[in-house]
Amino acid sequence: MCPFCFVEYEELEVDFEYEGIILRRIKILRCPICQEELFTPEQQATLKANFWQTQK
Numbered sequence: 001m002c003p004f005c006f007v008e009y010e011e012l013e014v015d016f017e018y019e020g021i022i023l024r025r026i027k028i029l030r031c032p033i034c035q036e037e038l039f040t041p042e043q044q045a046t047l048k049a050n051f052w053q054t055q056k
């Protein structure tokens, strides 16, 4: 739930690019009012795992 708007986040899938690496269909949460976006804990773990792989 968004702490500013007091509404539930929407869940949506996006293509996420970070430092030239494109990760497809990353699930994020977005507030429908203020458009604040955040990753789920699950996705944070996925992102970290991906970035560590590419750095090796």
Ligand SMILES: [Zn+2]
Binding pocket: 002, 003, 004, 005, 006, 031, 032, 033, 034, 035, 036
């Ligand atoms: Zn909000």
